[in-house]
Amino acid sequence: MDGIPNHVMLKQYSHDATFSDNHVREIPYNGETAMDVYLxxxxxxxxxxxxxxxxxxxxxxxxxxxxxxxFDDFSPAKKDFNVGDRVGIFTMIYRSPVEVIMEDRDKHLDVKVSFHITPNGNRATVTASTVVHVKNRLGKVYMFFVGPAHKLIVPATLNKLPKI
Incomplete structure (x- = not known):
């Protein structure tokens, strides 16, 4: 169902997900980390x-x-975010040079998003993945509207990255 690649750490959270999706974009690569791309x-x-x-x-x-x-409710000058820090609308739960996983949890939904970067010379593949676990009826209604919009929002956001 999810299409999240096995090399993306977020895959481990996708079991029994109500919603998941994955989008990929090739970018020029100059040594950026996953956190750099997310910011x-x-x-x-x-x-x-x-x-x-x-x-x-x-x-x-x-x-x-x-x-x-x-999304931009954070200091763009700050670069030293750590696990547990709120970065925009999400809290960081995992960070490595190649992947950052952000989360937002409430009584209706558990949402996790990942930005993974796979360098290949002067290019890199950015993989943006999302996993949502719905907890109740209001969460289902919310995802009924947000799920289709999400499939437009993530690619449009990725399109803001530099092009090859």
């Missing part, structure tokens, strides 16, 4: 995605869901 993406989120996030937060607050904030 670059969060600092260049397309405006329409930011607008959707603001709308999501307004509606979520009315439904008793958590207000997540915005």
């Amino acid at each position: 670059q993406l969060m600092n260049s989120t397309p405006g329409w995605i930011d607008a959707l996030m603001r709308l999501r937060n307004r509606i979520a607050s009315l439904l008793g869901l958590k207000h997540l904030g915005n």
